[in-house]
Amino acid sequence: MGKKGSQEDQLRDIISNIEELNEGQTEFLQAVREVYNTLNPLLEEEPEWINKKILQRISEPERQIIFRVPWQDDDGEIHINRGYRVEFNSALGPYKGGLRFHPSVNLSIIKFLGFEQIFKNALTGKQIGGGKGGSDFNPKGRSDDEIMRFCQSFMTELYRHLGENRDIPAGDIGVGTREIGYLFGQYKRIANRYESGMITGKDPQWGGTLVRNEATGYGLAYFVREILNEQDDEIDGKTFVVSGSGNVAIYAIEKIEELGGTVIACSDSDGFVHDKDGIDIDLVKKIKQEERGRIKEYAEEKGVDFHDDKSIWTLECNIALPCATQNELQKEDAETLVKNGCKIVAEGANMPVTHDAYETLRDGDVLFGPGKAANAGGVAVSALEMHQNASMDSMTFEETDERLQEIMKTIHKTCSETAEEYGRKGDYASGANIAGFKKVSRAMIAQGLI
Numbered sequence: 001m002g003k004k005g006s007q008e009d010q011l012r013d014i015i016s017n018i019e020e021l022n023e024g025q026t027e028f029l030q031a032v033r034e035v036y037n038t039l040n041p042l043l044e045e046e047p048e049w050i051n052k053k054i055l056q057r058i059s060e061p062e063r064q065i066i067f068r069v070p071w072q073d074d075d076g077e078i079h080i081n082r083g084y085r086v087e088f089n090s091a092l093g094p095y096k097g098g099l100r101f102h103p104s105v106n107l108s109i110i111k112f113l114g115f116e117q118i119f120k121n122a123l124t125g126k127q128i129g130g131g132k133g134g135s136d137f138n139p140k141g142r143s144d145d146e147i148m149r150f151c152q153s154f155m156t157e158l159y160r161h162l163g164e165n166r167d168i169p170a171g172d173i174g175v176g177t178r179e180i181g182y183l184f185g186q187y188k189r190i191a192n193r194y195e196s197g198m199i200t201g202k203d204p205q206w207g208g209t210l211v212r213n214e215a216t217g218y219g220l221a222y223f224v225r226e227i228l229n230e231q232d233d234e235i236d237g238k239t240f241v242v243s244g245s246g247n248v249a250i251y252a253i254e255k256i257e258e259l260g261g262t263v264i265a266c267s268d269s270d271g272f273v274h275d276k277d278g279i280d281i282d283l284v285k286k287i288k289q290e291e292r293g294r295i296k297e298y299a300e301e302k303g304v305d306f307h308d309d310k311s312i313w314t315l316e317c318n319i320a321l322p323c324a325t326q327n328e329l330q331k332e333d334a335e336t337l338v339k340n341g342c343k344i345v346a347e348g349a350n351m352p353v354t355h356d357a358y359e360t361l362r363d364g365d366v367l368f369g370p371g372k373a374a375n376a377g378g379v380a381v382s383a384l385e386m387h388q389n390a391s392m393d394s395m396t397f398e399e400t401d402e403r404l405q406e407i408m409k410t411i412h413k414t415c416s417e418t419a420e421e422y423g424r425k426g427d428y429a430s431g432a433n434i435a436g437f438k439k440v441s442r443a444m445i446a447q448g449l450i
């Protein structure tokens with residue numbers, strides 16, 4: 001067998017060793033396979049990385065913290081949740097990544113998110129390492145006071161691991177501006193420091209940045225615009241289906257509609273609304289953000305269809321944007337999208353497309369924007385927030401949005417050019433993985449065996 005063959009074998013052995021070490025961590029292993037299986041052309045160029053065990057080093061977090069979060073509800077009943085922070089990689093900067101509060105959270109989910117975050121953060125070009133955290137706490141239906149008590153208890157343990165040059169959390173599913181406020185307040189109280197840069201996603205009134213709320217969704221729309229630009233095409237006149245109705249989905253819809261696209265559906269965990277004339281984003285904002293209600297209410301108010309009996313991906317569209325959660329778009333959904341003539345799928349959520357579905361899309365000539373590139377706008381603007389906190393300065397909405405557009409353009413260019421350079425033209429997923437991995441690995445090697 002030639003040199004190339006043995007390299008592929010070695011890669012296979014490394015992956016199966018990682019599988020053994022992390023048995024049962026389904027989502028984490030899915031994320032590792034998704035990245036490592038695209039790295040062959042890079043390892044041919046850098047064969048010594050095998051001896052330096054760079055793949056084994058990157059897939060092992062630098063530190064993992066698991067802790068008890070006790071809190072009392074409004075009736076005085078005691079609850080115990082589990083808190084996590086996985087400090088995955090600090091080659092490029094302090095650990096950076098969001099906190100997720102959702103009952104599905106476990107170590108595998110946090111490790112998959114943290115692993116993705118390493119490469120996503122590398123692609124932003126900012127000095128930020130990768131990390132992620134959260135809890136299996138379910139915020140749904142909880143009062144404001146309960147949320148505050150939970151956040152305070154969570155931070156009472158986590159604060160000792162955080163700091164503007166150490167580890168900087170932000171939001172994710174179930175964690176928004178309100179939760180960031182309570183978390184920051186408790187950190188300040190325990191540490192006795194007004195350390196603005198220790199968390200991002202803060203209210204712009206007291207240290208947050210403008211555009212952070214919009215950044216992931218807007219960034220996704222800008223990434224799609226770049227994909228279309230490369231095809232000499234544009235968003236104007238295209239039909240979109242967007243899953244989810246949280247922060248990412250809302251601002252993706254808002255920007256797409258501003259750029260002339262029509263979004264005909266969005267969803268939550270109960271089902272989806274189908275509004276052929278285009279989603280009324282102000283109504284979605286009122287229901288989901290102001291009233292913390294359900295998307296079903298949109299259908300009732302507008303007199304349009306609500307479905308809880310079939311997948312949102314059965315709707316015909318030019319472009320599909322999964323913005324809800326991991327593994328929400330599966331093989332049969334991908335088959336339907338291909339059959340219906342969908343041309344682009346870009347991930348607003350982290351890993352919403354399963355591996356089988358990705359292969360179906362690729363074979364069906366659907367262009368695919370991987371989450372670590374397409375949804376990197378959120379963390380990129382978090383880095384701009386850190387920058388403003390460090391310099392005690394602030395930028396206008398327009399300036400920040402301008403910077404975000406530039407960053408998304410650069411990320412797209414990096415993915416596109418890297419894919420072409422390594423013989424995978426048009427394959428943004430391989431481009432993103434190779435470019436991100438290369439940057440992190442080079443920094444790790446330069447910093448010695450640590």
Ligand code: GLU
Binds near residue numbers: 098120168172350
């Ligand atoms: N949770 C977001 C993500 O998945 C943002 C992280 C951050 O701003 O640190 O990238």
